[in-house]
Amino acid sequence: MSNTGQGAATARRVRKRPADQAFRGITTGAGVLILVVLAGVAAFLLIEAWPSFVAPAEEIPGEGGLVLYIWPLVFGTLLASVLALVIAAPLAVLIALFITHYAPRKLAQFLGYVVDLLAAVPSIIYGLWGFTVLAPATRGPAEWLHEYLGFVPLFAGPPSTTGRTMFTTALVLAVMILPIVTAVIREAFLQTPKLHEEASLALGATRLEMIRMAVLPFGSSSIISGSMLGLGRALGETMAVAIVLSASGGVTFNLISSGNPATIAANIALEFPESSGVAIDTLIASGLVLFAITLVVNMIARAVINRRTDFSGAS
Amino acid sequence: MAKRIDVKDLDIYYGSFRAVRSVSMTIQPRAVTALIGPSGCGKSTYLRALNRMHELIPSARVEGKVVMDDQDLYAPGMDPVDVRKHVGMVFQRPNPFPTMSIYDNVAAGLRLNNKRLRKSETDEVVEESLRGANLWEEVKDRLRKPGSGLSGGQQQRLCIARAIAVRPDVLLMDEPCSALDPISTHAVEDLMAQLKENYTIVIVTHNMQQAARVSNYTGFFNIAGTGQPGELVEIDETPTIFSTPTHTATEEYISGRFG
Numbered sequence: 001m002s003n004t005g006q007g008a009a010t011a012r013r014v015r016k017r018p019a020d021q022a023f024r025g026i027t028t029g030a031g032v033l034i035l036v037v038l039a040g041v042a043a044f045l046l047i048e049a050w051p052s053f054v055a056p057a058e059e060i061p062g063e064g065g066l067v068l069y070i071w072p073l074v075f076g077t078l079l080a081s082v083l084a085l086v087i088a089a090p091l092a093v094l095i096a097l098f099i100t101h102y103a104p105r106k107l108a109q110f111l112g113y114v115v116d117l118l119a120a121v122p123s124i125i126y127g128l129w130g131f132t133v134l135a136p137a138t139r140g141p142a143e144w145l146h147e148y149l150g151f152v153p154l155f156a157g158p159p160s161t162t163g164r165t166m167f168t169t170a171l172v173l174a175v176m177i178l179p180i181v182t183a184v185i186r187e188a189f190l191q192t193p194k195l196h197e198e199a200s201l202a203l204g205a206t207r208l209e210m211i212r213m214a215v216l217p218f219g220s221s222s223i224i225s226g227s228m229l230g231l232g233r234a235l236g237e238t239m240a241v242a243i244v245l246s247a248s249g250g251v252t253f254n255l256i257s258s259g260n261p262a263t264i265a266a267n268i269a270l271e272f273p274e275s276s277g278v279a280i281d282t283l284i285a286s287g288l289v290l291f292a293i294t295l296v297v298n299m300i301a302r303a304v305i306n307r308r309t310d311f312s313g314a315s
Numbered sequence: 316m317a318k319r320i321d322v323k324d325l326d327i328y329y330g331s332f333r334a335v336r337s338v339s340m341t342i343q344p345r346a347v348t349a350l351i352g353p354s355g356c357g358k359s360t361y362l363r364a365l366n367r368m369h370e371l372i373p374s375a376r377v378e379g380k381v382v383m384d385d386q387d388l389y390a391p392g393m394d395p396v397d398v399r400k401h402v403g404m405v406f407q408r409p410n411p412f413p414t415m416s417i418y419d420n421v422a423a424g425l426r427l428n429n430k431r432l433r434k435s436e437t438d439e440v441v442e443e444s445l446r447g448a449n450l451w452e453e454v455k456d457r458l459r460k461p462g463s464g465l466s467g468g469q470q471q472r473l474c475i476a477r478a479i480a481v482r483p484d485v486l487l488m489d490e491p492c493s494a495l496d497p498i499s500t501h502a503v504e505d506l507m508a509q510l511k512e513n514y515t516i517v518i519v520t521h522n523m524q525q526a527a528r529v530s531n532y533t534g535f536f537n538i539a540g541t542g543q544p545g546e547l548v549e550i551d552e553t554p555t556i557f558s559t560p561t562h563t564a565t566e567e568y569i570s571g572r573f574g
Contacts, residue, residue: 105373193410195406195408195410196410196412196413198368198371198404198406198410199406199410199411199412199474199477200412200423201368201371201399202366202368202399202403202404202406202478203399203400203403203423203424203427203477203478203481204396204397204399204400204424204427204428204481205396205424205427206396209427213412213423214412217412217413217414217415218413218414220414
């Protein structure tokens with residue numbers, strides 16, 4: 001901030017250079033544009049969703065009004081995304097550690113490319129794979145889980161015969177977000193200062209202890225931000241979920257049965273072509289809720305990262 | 316504590332490149348041994364070979380012997396992790412763990428070795444180590460604050476406290492004052508004079524006045540030319556090296572005629 005002040009002070013004395021002025025204008029414009037876009041999206045959602053807020057409950061699709069329509073979707077969205085993150089985040093940390101600290105250099109480079117490549121695969125491909133390969137393949141494990149861990153509500157069953165369950169959806173989402181989460185975390189681990197790694201090794205730390213003392217603390221904020229980026233993707237993922245998940249509504253933690261809550265994004269994609277009038281406004285209202293959720297997720301992530309800055313080594 | 320190290324015909328290689336040739340020296344206990352020489356002469360590489368830190372570079376290897384306490388540090392079956400527990404190191408730039416408090420930084424090495432340490436014992440060692448590093452009075456009221464909030468000189472003394480908390484036999488210092496201002500440098504030099512009562516200290520320095528001030532023995536490393544290995548020209552008591560060195564190269568370096 002003090003730099004800008006100083007710059008302005010000098011500008012008064014120094015001749016103004018047109019190219020500098022113009023470029024400054026362009027960058028300012030670009031900065032303002034992003035705020036305008038964000039505000040525009042929020043305004044669009046609010047205005048378009050408004051009729052569904054004021055419409056009488058019986059005009060809302062389903063029964064019981066707007067809140068009862070959206071709540072199961074919110075639940076399904078959060079369940080699928082959080083589950084995907086719980087699966088993907090630890091794996092991503094392990095993969096990033098292997099690439100940065102264990103793999104021989106050639107292999108590490110190759111794996112790095114593969115991870116970046118996977119991040120670029122369109123989500124529809126993952127959807128098709130989930131539908132044709134993964135869903136049938138989960139039937140066996142789902143039955144096993146139901147038989148031996150059936151007392152856990154998550155595996156209460158009865159197992160779905162198609163395998164197009166919340167469990168499968170979460171797995172597909174986990175695979176989808178794994179590359180981006182890994183890429184962010186790997187980048188942070190690569191930048192762990194050599195200084196701190198050497199400090200711990202010089203104390204007689206093993207490699208695992210060095211990773212716990214130097215690498216993980218240094219990368220912790222990136223683990224959080226990478227995870228939130230992945231969570232954001234999972235929350236908004238549409239096509240893969242629409243293809244894989246056989247949704248029947250309802251709120252349940254039962255992951256392997258055929259009765260699954262839908263997700264907001266997939267529900268919009270599936271219902272939109274058939275909808276008109278207040279039904280469309282209702283779908284947009286659910287979109288507004290999704291927008292709010294991703295905003296809150298990102299704000300929480302920021303807060304968590306900022307709380308740690310004292311100890312982050314950024315100074 | 317404070318052990319003697321006998322180095323015999325030590326060659327250090329990076330891949331097929333020989334970085335240091337045939338160094339033999341005895342490092343005396345309870346004394347400061349300074350290693351001086353022009354940049355790129357292999358003195359830092361040699362220092363890092365003494366606690367096997369140079370092995371972090373994948374292609375690095377050594378030939379020869381480094382014997383401490385009748386044990387060859389490079390004997391097959393010798394674990395570098397164990398070596399480093401006995402031969403501690405302080406680096407050029409102060410490197411406290413940024414995510415840890417002052418207290419946790421000092422306790423870090425301690426906690427590696429004994430997981431089940433009582434809090435009172437840890438408290439005791441932390442205080443003792445910080446006192447040993449002449450830092451206790453300055454930080455005793457803010458032990459829970461991050462170590463990165465200290466000044467450069469305080470951070471370096473914190474790193475020394477961290478190194479001595481695990482009670483090593485030998486302390487290696489790789490240009491420990493080159494990132495510090497003169498007052499902090501003075502504090503660290505004073506500390507070295509105290510520490511040598513209990514430890515064997517080896518210090519690499521670019522500052523010849525510093526070598527003259529703090530060390531009991533001085534070794535001069537030199538390099539014949541680019542691509543040639545570095546070698547130990549001579550090592551002797553510090554006053555001798557600085558007044559009547561045996562080799563002309565030493566005299567020329569010390570009098571500032573090259574390097």
